[in-house]
Amino acid sequence: MSTESVENELEELDIKHYDFNQFKDFEEIGAGAFATVYRANLIDPKLINSNLDTEYVALKIFKANDEASLKILLREIKLQRKVDMYDKIIRFYGLTKTKVSQFDRKLSYVLVLELADSGTLRNYLQQNQKFGWFDKLHLAQQLVDAINHMHSADCT
């Protein structure tokens, strides 16, 4: 899969594109096999989406432009779009592009996502020792709802 064919598919999906210069104050949050995720501030919150009053986003920067990464990127965007309006799942705002290193000739794709700024569930539970059974049940219910929604949206 070439960058060109990905670009063609993305065009058909009608995705919002943002200028990378709109973001500042990057802080690494975590990394997976294909991407590194940063917390970033928006220079002008109104630019990201007129309906959203957000100052921060998560930027998921793909490490490479190779075939495997591009396939993952496309799959992730298609899945995100299927569940984007569901409030218990991270929102997908759109795409931007940047150079991962100064030696790169090509720009890498970056997903612009809602920032989940409460950290991981593991850390949350460790820091909230007074979390009772009712709270745990409520949390489990939200997770089950989100998974159920993904299944009904055919995100398997």
Ligand SMILES: Nc1ncnc2c1ncn2[C@@H]1O[C@H](COP(=O)(O)OP(=O)(O)OP(=O)(O)O)[C@@H](O)[C@H]1O
């Ligand atoms: N929208 C987000 N808001 C806050 N933190 C996030 C967000 N997306 C990802 N992260 C953090 O960044 C880490 C890396 O995310 P990423 O999606 O790249 O990989 P993964 O899904 O955890 O792993 P892999 O892609 O290897 O299966 C996550 O484990 C999570 O801690």
